[in-house]
Amino acid sequence: MMGILFSRILITPIDFVGVVTVGGLEMENGVRRWLVNISQWNPSEAQFASVISLFRVDEQTAITRYIKFEDKKRALVSRLLQYSLVHEVLGIPSDKIIIHRTAEGKPYLKNSIDFPFSNFNFNVSHHGDYVGIASEPLCLVGLDIVSITTPKQETELEFINNFSPYLTALEWKNIAHAGSSEEMLAEFYRYWCLKEAFVKAIGAGLDYGLCRLEFHHTNWTGVSVYIDGVESKKWRFSLSKLDEKHWASIARGLPNKANELCCSDLSLPELGFTFRTVEELISNVN
Amino acid sequence: MASLAGTTISIASRPWHSLPAAKEFSSLKSISFSSIRKSFPAIRLRPASSRLQICCAAKSDTLEKVLKIVKKQLAVPEGTAVTAESKFSELGADSLDTVEIVMGLEEAFGISVEEESAQKIITVQDAADLIQELVEAKTC
Numbered sequence: 001m002m003g004i005l006f007s008r009i010l011i012t013p014i015d016f017v018g019v020v021t022v023g024g025l026e027m028e029n030g031v032r033r034w035l036v037n038i039s040q041w042n043p044s045e046a047q048f049a050s051v052i053s054l055f056r057v058d059e060q061t062a063i064t065r066y067i068k069f070e071d072k073k074r075a076l077v078s079r080l081l082q083y084s085l086v087h088e089v090l091g092i093p094s095d096k097i098i099i100h101r102t103a104e105g106k107p108y109l110k111n112s113i114d115f116p117f118s119n120f121n122f123n124v125s126h127h128g129d130y131v132g133i134a135s136e137p138l139c140l141v142g143l144d145i146v147s148i149t150t151p152k153q154e155t156e157l158e159f160i161n162n163f164s165p166y167l168t169a170l171e172w173k174n175i176a177h178a179g180s181s182e183e184m185l186a187e188f189y190r191y192w193c194l195k196e197a198f199v200k201a202i203g204a205g206l207d208y209g210l211c212r213l214e215f216h217h218t219n220w221t222g223v224s225v226y227i228d229g230v231e232s233k234k235w236r237f238s239l240s241k242l243d244e245k246h247w248a249s250i251a252r253g254l255p256n257k258a259n260e261l262c263c264s265d266l267s268l269p270e271l272g273f274t275f276r277t278v279e280e281l282i283s284n285v286n
Numbered sequence: 287m288a289s290l291a292g293t294t295i296s297i298a299s300r301p302w303h304s305l306p307a308a309k310e311f312s313s314l315k316s317i318s319f320s321s322i323r324k325s326f327p328a329i330r331l332r333p334a335s336s337r338l339q340i341c342c343a344a345k346s347d348t349l350e351k352v353l354k355i356v357k358k359q360l361a362v363p364e365g366t367a368v369t370a371e372s373k374f375s376e377l378g379a380d381s382l383d384t385v386e387i388v389m390g391l392e393e394a395f396g397i398s399v400e401e402e403s404a405q406k407i408i409t410v411q412d413a414a415d416l417i418q419e420l421v422e423a424k425t426c
Contacts, residue, residue, distance in 0.1 A: 067366055071378040105375070127380065153358070162389045163382075165401075196381060206381055207405040 030089055030117055030137030033273045036077050039129040041278045054285055074126040081133040084284040094285045104205040119255055123200050130246055142201025142251035146193040148186050156181035160188045166210035190247055194237055197251035238270040349414040355390045356410055359383060370411035395421055
């Protein structure tokens with residue numbers, strides 16, 4: 001009953017700041033799509049240290065364990081996004097936010113949340129220049145960002161061949177027919193991006209069996225997934241080009257017990273990404 | 287350009303019905319990376335002689351070789367300490383890197399790694415141990 005009430009509220013258009021106006025009142029709807037371009041943030045060692053110190057010791061350790069600085073940077077910005085989003089959407093004071101990770105490494109909010117956000121979930125991703133986060137109040141959400149990188153030690157085709165166990169025959173055929181080797185590479189990365197977004201939404205690991213998923217699309221719009229040969233009505237996907245080298249995909253799916261008829265969330269148009277700066281996120285968290 | 291066009295044509299002309307259906311493989315609990323890869327145009331060939339060379343290889347040799355492959359794949363900066371205890375995630379490996387590393391290890395050691403086993407590799411030592419196990423099972 002409550003679920004249906006909630007879904008009716010969400011039918012009203014969502015503006016890009018993630019609130020809806022219902023009867024003149026602004027209400028938080030829990031949906032966010034944020035991106036940070038980390039190539040635009042170049043902190044000194046001291047600045048970096050001061051930002052890390054905003055977090056609890058366990059998070060600091062997790063960030064500093066990365067060997068390469070770029071990975072430390074991504075890990076830090078990922079956490080800034082997580083804490084900032086949870087604080088903004090759910091109003092929990094930053095120092096009270098508890099984020100744990102599943103065995104597969106997926107971060108999730110440990111704090112117990114009441115209706116209407118009891119199924120609130122988020123997902124982060126980073127690759128290349130971008131770190132992103134996506135959140136949903138009810139649907140499961142997965143985000144994946146890919147940075148199309150020309151392989152250094154092999155040809156594009158050799159590189160893609162490594163991943164043939166994860167692609168279906170149709171996908172492989174589409175990649176092979178994409179054109180030049182650069183176009184084939186980009187085509188592969190788009191399929192990979194979608195598969196990863198799905199697997200991350202459901203919280204599975206690499207052993208999910210990515211070849212069970214087959215993505216159908218019309219010029220990369222109207223994307224749908226066939227799981228074990230059957231089209232799934234419970235999942236929606238979107239693919240966005242961030243810039244010449246980066247693409248991001250969002251997977252949104254109904255939680256297991258939800259019936260597609262009672263929950264209109266899935267048919268809502270996909271929200272675009274909002275670009276945030278590290279400075280904004282820091283002041284949010286502080 | 288000509289060679290690339292040639293490769294593209296060879297992929298397109300391979301009739302799908304002659305290849306094992308993807309569904310068959312996906313229903314198996316554990317899938318060997320290389321058994322499926324053979325169904326697609328094989329660009330990488332594993333020389334049979336490498337099997338004889340690595341029979342009874344010392345454990346430290348295996349670790350050295352694994353470290354070399356991992357450092358190369360992950361472009362670890364020179365002078366960075368990478369040890370057996372180093373975790374792949376801390377070295378910056380993402381899912382794409384993990385697949386490539388496992389493929390690289392399969393080729394270098396002439397073995398097949400099951401998807402399930404690949405999932406369990408957390409540190410460089412885990413990879414070396416798994417390889418040692420697979421190599422010994424195969425050759426000794």
